[in-house]
Amino acid sequence: MSALVTNTAPGAPLDVVLRGVGKRFPGRDGEVLALTGIDLDVRHGEFLCILGPSGCGKSTLLNAIAGFALPYDGAITANGVPVVRPGPDRAMVFQEYAIFPWMTVAQNVAFGLKIKGLPRTEIEARVDALLRKFQLQDFRDRFPKHLSGGMRQRVAIARVLALDSPMLLMDEPFGALDALTRRNLQDELLRIWMECGKTVLFVTHSIEESIVLANRVVVMTYRPGTIKRVVPVEMPYPRDPASPRFAELARELSGLVMEEQMRHEQAERAAGDGPD
Amino acid sequence: MSALVTNTAPGAPLDVVLRGVGKRFPGRDGEVLALTGIDLDVRHGEFLCILGPSGCGKSTLLNAIAGFALPYDGAITANGVPVVRPGPDRAMVFQEYAIFPWMTVAQNVAFGLKIKGLPRTEIEARVDALLRKFQLQDFRDRFPKHLSGGMRQRVAIARVLALDSPMLLMDEPFGALDALTRRNLQDELLRIWMECGKTVLFVTHSIEESIVLANRVVVMTYRPGTIKRVVPVEMPYPRDPASPRFAELARELSGLVMEEQMRHEQAERAAGDGPD
Amino acid sequence: ADVVRLGNLKFAHYGAIAYMKEIAPQYGLEIQERVFPKGIDIIPAIIAGEIDAAASAADGAVAARATGVPVLVVAGFAKGGARIVGRGDMKWSSVADLKGKKVGVARGGAQELVLLAELDKHGLSFSDKGDKDVHLVYMAYADINQALLSRNIDAMCQSEPQSSQALSQGFGVEIIKPYDTPLGEPVRTLVITEKLYANKDVAERFLKCFVAATKFFIDNPDKAQAYVREKMFKGQLSDEDYRQALENSPFSYDVTADHVQTTIDMMVKYGIGKLANPPKAADFVKLDLLAKARKDLGIQ
Amino acid sequence: MGKADLDAPGLAARLARALAVPVALLALWQLAAVSGLVNPHILPSPWQVLRRWAAYASPTEPLAQGMNPLAWAFSGELPHDALATAVRVAVGFAIGAGLALPLGLAMGSFDRVYNLLNPLLQVLRPIPPIAYIPLAILWFGLGNPPAYFLISLGAFFPVLMNTIAGVRQVDRIYIRAGRNLGAGSATMFTRIILPAATPLILTGMRVGVGVAFICVIVAEMIAVNDGLGFRILEAREFFWSDKIIAGMLTIGLMGLAIDTCMDRLNAHLLRWHRGAGGR
Amino acid sequence: MGKADLDAPGLAARLARALAVPVALLALWQLAAVSGLVNPHILPSPWQVLRRWAAYASPTEPLAQGMNPLAWAFSGELPHDALATAVRVAVGFAIGAGLALPLGLAMGSFDRVYNLLNPLLQVLRPIPPIAYIPLAILWFGLGNPPAYFLISLGAFFPVLMNTIAGVRQVDRIYIRAGRNLGAGSATMFTRIILPAATPLILTGMRVGVGVAFICVIVAEMIAVNDGLGFRILEAREFFWSDKIIAGMLTIGLMGLAIDTCMDRLNAHLLRWHRGAGGR
């Protein structure tokens, strides 16, 4: 890892354009407004992190771009065309992993490649390389029920990276990993991103992680889910968590997130309090 | 949070005693040795964190104490009796949440209480209080499929805390939570632990979290899963991450974990490398 | 050889019909026998053009004709075949003893016809609801014996060979052979399709074959018994059962238009078969082929 | 609310959609009948069936003085038969499913029970109900009791098989969670295994109702004198194709009515389920 | 290896366990028969049934010169009947399940198809196979073809219902993942929906085989001269209780054999499944 530039020039094409995007889920007593009024542009080759309190709509936002749970309010464009269905050009790592329990580890990773119709030998080679990278080679013929939580998450990531898709949507992909594996995979992801010029949308709960990875960090509000602030991270890669600029950004972001949390908690307290 | 003492006196009774505990899973080509030769004593009222690389056997260890997936090699005693079955005296938060999808949020949280046979009004009161504490009161009558990942995790934690069990086994309970919620719940857990004198075994991937919470941190090795080192954390609560002792401990632990990871990676590389 | 597809009934100890296929080559015919457990299943097979000729009870032929199925009665191959049997552990002297009893019978067949005629003759009213003198219980042939054996009914009007079996196994006693009504002995008829009838040459040879087979059986009772018991029942019908059954249902050739007309009239009277537009016997009983065959073979 | 309307189209629209295929088939059938392609003795025209159906459904006697008109309107043969059959199916199904459910839960949960009983049950399962008639008469006499026996036999196995399968496919994580929370066997069954197995059990019940309808016709062979199965057998004896078909359609519509209720129940009981809908 | 042995007990032990209940029942039955509690005409003693079974299974003619002894050994009535019935069930089931599976996948996946076809299918489902006999003869003539029709009809609906239910209960997260990875409809069906629905589909198939056996006896009413169903009906006409029971048991054992294969298949196809076992 030695690249020092960010991949996004201001002139790069817009890979994701959201205009007034909202999502209402029908509920028993009225609708739940999970997202509302989201305006967001993501440039080609940009690494965008999404931060926000639990339940604020981060997964819903990724689903919108991936083309799940249609319809949404507003307009969603990805890679230049309106989003009307899911597709492998917007490969997603699900928060719940969603690896197929009836396929072995290798079959899971090979799945997208087989669909692409790659030759058998190439598939094998790619799968082998990925499994080794993710330290899953000993488990290649095992079913997911034999894996630990972190291993399953790694299978899910490997399955999506195998696709070599131009856009990655990742919903807390490193949540179940230990610190070191996490750091290794962060490095690996950054390397892939830089080498291949991918666009990445990355949901995380870790402020530190978002600063390590992102060109810009989107902080969201809770109920309704809107964009509270977009914070650009203009540090060169690799980023040093010990640097003063890093600490400063961390403070800023954690201030934003905490403010949101407070606002929300107070609202709850004001609304929901009986004689406790 | 103002208690400054740890709850564990050296004379406290031993709540968990493991002697030579091991677990072998039958595999297609021979057995997988998930755990081996685990000797561990946990005192009553102790807060123990378990750290280790993904797949090293942390969940397996908690399962052993909880009484799942019997039999194990060696001897396991919990609360003074050999472990032969699961029970609510060793309440567990599962890594996969395991909240019941066919029950509403409130029903999930009330489940253990109903089994205990508490009076209806008391159940309602406890559930209400917990839901409010976990900011789930707006979702009390919703089914899990309507919840975000973090909300589901909070339901799982609330369900177990409702039981008020003397021993808590928690498998990465805060993995899907945003930083602030996580910090709040850490505080909440510490408060409960101190007030009620519970014994807690807590699996986490965050070294920082382990230092914030634990009396002792157990670092595990990967394949086979053994105890590499037990590191006592003798700082008063609440712990300040900015303190020099905290940083020192963090360095020590991350050194241990990394060392293990390195060892493992090298072993893999030595074993598995073809002409890559 | 010309092919004739013959529908036969399964519990046919009237082996002469089955025997026809053995001697068919002599008449330049190939008879393909299809065995049906129930007469009613033959009718759709005739309509579907799968069957050219069939063994059927007279009432079955009437019912088929009444629905417009183009069949003709050309001969009668057996008589009788009905018996009123009471429980072995009860005393019976006449049909009048059936008052207040449950009587099992198969619906829509000759057995029902003769039973109702007997009851009528003895001034007994009947219904299947239990509110009249005699409580009729409709069941399949096989189940009636069962019900009598387990004493769920008191008597039955049963076909052969089941009624013989009830006697030989001792749980039933004969009350009467119900042939003393205007109907006399019910006749089983040989029916052919109008299409086969139109094909005069084949039809004539077919009837000749039938008459010859029947004559052989009448003339050689031992060989007939051997054929039925060994070829058809593979030794699983006892001598005793066969003899008793045959006693109550001998082989014959004949049927008359009058008998068929009486059958129709009684079916209308008792509402059996619920005939919407009862046919006229004269329209579909065609005995010319039979007469010619008998003449050719020199049988009176 | 335009969206809500789309999601739940008006009753008329739904009815139209549901009837599209049947009506098209009826039209084809009528066409075939009119053109003389099929033999009217075996497949009478829909129109003829309808007339026979009307006759079958109408009261047999004119409205007498002082008679309750509603009672009179339902005094026809068909309402009586339909009710008799419905009661038989309901009772038989209740018995069969009522026995199969606890047994299936036990066999699905305990390998020991499964291994002990499975061979016997698997031997009994394929034995056709008609073969049980002698035993049914022996044990239960005539009339309704043997009918209940045969129908419950038919409903028993589908519910049993699906319950066993349903229990076995419950993710063990839920079982672990339940046991960890202190649930005893009773609670495990009622609050965890049963709800988790509900999708399969309900399907088993739907299949079981279907098989019960198959069996009712066998059951109504044994000395009963009403019911749709009885009427179909009777019509078969007399070769009344139009009445056979009228009876078949009545059974079919009863089945549809039951199935619609089942669908509702299903949707309600599985409202928690994150199924394949809304992808 | 002591543990492995515990997990997979010897064949003898398993057999003993499997036979425990049936043998106990047989003993009871023999006792009842010997003590004269039941009428031997209706429930003959097991011993008598066994003798009849042996007679039924043995060759009817002595071994002729030059005849293949193996062919001779299987020349009895029973092997012939069993084979005929097995073939009918196999063909009928293959047709029924073969049609039900794709239809069920389509109906489970597409609400439009479901809404269109469901009412019709639900009307047809409860109609007893016996009522189809005239139509079966009309459409398929005599002999085996109408038998295949009736049997496939019986097998069709359980497989269909369970396939629909199986598809509907696939967690949508897998469907999303598949679509996200670029799977087209064909791949979605074969690699995602089908495997995920396998537990239910297999159960439907097991139930379907059972119903096919129920139907084979109806099917063998139509102008065939062999098969276990035919033989049972024949024995019924002649009131040979011992032969009826021998036929029933033969059908039962055939069913058990099929079920055992199904169990194996099940275990193999679902080896990925984290079911309720091993809690």
Ligand SMILES: Nc1ncnc2c1ncn2[C@@H]1O[C@H](COP(=O)(O)OP(=O)(O)OP(=O)(O)O)[C@@H](O)[C@H]1O
């Ligand atoms: N049911 C099983 N069958 C076979 N092997 C298993 C099974 N469960 C776990 N293992 C293996 O045991 C080892 C330890 O698994 P465990 O789940 O305890 O890891 P962990 O430390 O909790 O990892 P993570 O942090 O990723 O959750 C892994 O190598 C895993 O593959």
Ligand SMILES: Nc1ncnc2c1ncn2[C@@H]1O[C@H](COP(=O)(O)OP(=O)(O)OP(=O)(O)O)[C@@H](O)[C@H]1O
């Ligand atoms: N299928 C659904 N039906 C109804 N409400 C839903 C559904 N899915 C999500 N929601 C609601 O929408 C809101 C946003 O959910 P979302 O999953 O996007 O949150 P999130 O930001 O990803 O949270 P987390 O970090 O906990 O995963 C939540 O309030 C949730 O309850």
Ligand SMILES: [Mg+2]
């Ligand atoms: Mg989320």
Ligand SMILES: [Mg+2]
């Ligand atoms: Mg784990």
